[in-house]
Amino acid sequence: MTDLTAIRLTVNGQVREGRCETRKLLVDFLREDLGLTGTHVGCEHGLCGACTVLVNGEAARSCLMLAVQANDAELLTIEGLSQDGKLHPLQEAFHEHHGLQCGFCTPGMLLTALDLLQTIPRPSAAEIRQGLSAVLCRCTGYQGIVKAVEAAAVRLRSSP
Amino acid sequence: MKPARFDYHRPASLEEAITLLTRYGGEAKLLAGGQSLMPLMNFRLARPTALIDLNGIASLAYIREDDGHLRFGAMTRQRTIEFSPLVRRRLPLLAEATALVGHLPIRTRGTIGGSIAHADPSAEYPALLTALDGTVVARGPRGERTLRASELFESYLTTTLGPDEMLVEVRLPTMPDGAGFAFEEFSRRHGDFAIVGIAAMLVVQEERCTAARLVTAGVGPVPTRLRQAEEILEHEGYSAAAIEAAARRAGELVEPDTDIHASAAYRRNLTRVLTGRALRRAVARMIGR
Numbered sequence: 001m002t003d004l005t006a007i008r009l010t011v012n013g014q015v016r017e018g019r020c021e022t023r024k025l026l027v028d029f030l031r032e033d034l035g036l037t038g039t040h041v042g043c044e045h046g047l048c049g050a051c052t053v054l055v056n057g058e059a060a061r062s063c064l065m066l067a068v069q070a071n072d073a074e075l076l077t078i079e080g081l082s083q084d085g086k087l088h089p090l091q092e093a094f095h096e097h098h099g100l101q102c103g104f105c106t107p108g109m110l111l112t113a114l115d116l117l118q119t120i121p122r123p124s125a126a127e128i129r130q131g132l133s134a135v136l137c138r139c140t141g142y143q144g145i146v147k148a149v150e151a152a153a154v155r156l157r158s159s160p
Numbered sequence: 161m162k163p164a165r166f167d168y169h170r171p172a173s174l175e176e177a178i179t180l181l182t183r184y185g186g187e188a189k190l191l192a193g194g195q196s197l198m199p200l201m202n203f204r205l206a207r208p209t210a211l212i213d214l215n216g217i218a219s220l221a222y223i224r225e226d227d228g229h230l231r232f233g234a235m236t237r238q239r240t241i242e243f244s245p246l247v248r249r250r251l252p253l254l255a256e257a258t259a260l261v262g263h264l265p266i267r268t269r270g271t272i273g274g275s276i277a278h279a280d281p282s283a284e285y286p287a288l289l290t291a292l293d294g295t296v297v298a299r300g301p302r303g304e305r306t307l308r309a310s311e312l313f314e315s316y317l318t319t320t321l322g323p324d325e326m327l328v329e330v331r332l333p334t335m336p337d338g339a340g341f342a343f344e345e346f347s348r349r350h351g352d353f354a355i356v357g358i359a360a361m362l363v364v365q366e367e368r369c370t371a372a373r374l375v376t377a378g379v380g381p382v383p384t385r386l387r388q389a390e391e392i393l394e395h396e397g398y399s400a401a402a403i404e405a406a407a408r409r410a411g412e413l414v415e416p417d418t419d420i421h422a423s424a425a426y427r428r429n430l431t432r433v434l435t436g437r438a439l440r441r442a443v444a445r446m447i448g449r
Contacts, residue, residue, distance in 0.1 A: 131263075
C-alpha cells in the first residue's frame with residue numbers, strides 16, 4: 001500500500017484536511033477528496049485553464065500543482081465565489097452578458113478574471129482579452145465574456 | 161493522465177536539496193514552478209524516481225540590486241518579476257518579455273531559474289539571458305560555478321548542468337539608462353510558445369549606436385545572438401535603411417528547423433520581419449525619452 005500524506009489547507013475560508021498520495025494533483029484532491037467538483041479537469045497540462053483556482057490570492061493551474069504543495073495554503077475555488085447565496089459581481093455580469101454557454105470553462109474563467117481585476121483594477125480592452133486568453137472557451141467566441149469582465153470591472157471598482 | 165509514482169522530498173534548505181540531488185544521481189528532478197515539468201509528468205513523458213520540491217526553500221526567491229547587476233534567486237516567480245518596480249527601472253526588456261511568458265496564472269508559479277534550466281529555445285528567458293549577457297550560478301556538491309548563456313545552453317532542453325548541480329541564481333547586468341529595447345514574438349495564440357521571438361537592445365551615445373543586441377528565440381536548438389546584424393547597426397547607426405539592412409541580415413544568419421509549427425523558410429522570414437519591428441520599436445522608445 002502506498003503511503004498517504006496528510007494535508008491541511010484552507011479552502012473558501014474553511015480549514016479542510018485530507019490524506020492522499022504525493023502524486024495526486026491538486027485538482028483531483030479538490031474534486032475527489034474534498035468533494036468540490038466545481039473545479040473542472042480539462043487538458044491536464046496547463047493549457048486550457050479550466051482548473052484555475054486562486055492559491056494564496058493568485059490564479060494558478062490546479063492540474064500543475066501537487067495536492068501536497070497546497071499544504072498550509074489558502075485556496076479560493078468557484079464554490080467560494082458567491083457569498084451567502086448572493087452571486088459575486090463577476091458571476092452576475094457573466095449571467096447578464098451571456099458569458100457562458102456549456103459552462104465547462106466558466107469556473108476557471110471566473111477565477112482567472114477575478115485575479116486579473118484584482119491585479120489590474122482598470123484593465124484596457126486589450127488587457128482583458130490578453131488575460132482571458134489564459135482560459136480556453138470553445139462555445140462563446142469570448143465576446144460575452146469580455147463584455148462581462150468589462151462590466152464587472154466597473155462594478156467592482158465602485159463597490160466598497 | 162496522472163503522474164507515475166515518485167519519492168517526494170521538500171527540502172527546507174539548499175544544502176539539503178543538493179544532498180538529495182547527489183543521492184539520487186540523476187534519477188531525481190527538481191520541481192520549481194512545475195509549469196513545464198508537471199505537464200510532462202502528467203503525460204508520463206517524464207517519470208523521475210524522485211521529485212525534489214524547491215518551493216519550501218524561501219531563501220531561493222529574491223531580487224537584489226548589486227554592483228551593476230540584478231540578481232534573481234532561482235525560485236523568483238515570473239509574476240514577481242513582471243510587477244517588480246526595480247525590474248521595470250533597471251531591466252525594462254526583462255519586464256516586457258516576462259509579460260509574454262505563458263499567461264498570468266502560469267507566471268504565478270513559473271520561476272526564472274526553472275525556465276532557464278528547462279532550456280526551451282522557444283522560451284523568452286533563455287533568449288533574455290543571452291541578450292542581456294547574463295550569467296547563472298550553479299551549485300553542486302563541489303561548490304559553485306558561474307556560466308554564461310553560451311556555456312549553459314547545449315541544445316533543445318539540454319544544458320551543461322551536471323546531474324548533481326542546481327541553478328541557484330541568475331545575474332543580469334542592468335541596462336544602460338535610455339537604452340532602446342523591445343521583445344517581439346509571433347505565436348498562433350497569445351501565451352503560446354513563440355514560433356520566433358526577437359530580443360533587441362540598442363545603446364546610443366551622442367547619436368552613435370555603441371552597442372546593439374539581437375537575439376533569437378525559436379529558430380534553433382539554443383538562443384542565438386545575431387552578431388553580424390548587430391554590427392550593421394553599430395557601424396551604420398539606426399536609420400530606417402540600417403534597420404532594414406540589419407533585419408535582412410538577421411533573416412540570412414539564422415538556421416531554423418522545420419517542425420509541426422512552421423517551416424524553416426517561414427521562420428527565416430519571421431526573423432527578418434520581427435527584427436525590423438523590434439528595432440523600430442526600440443528606436444521609437446529611445447527617441448521618445
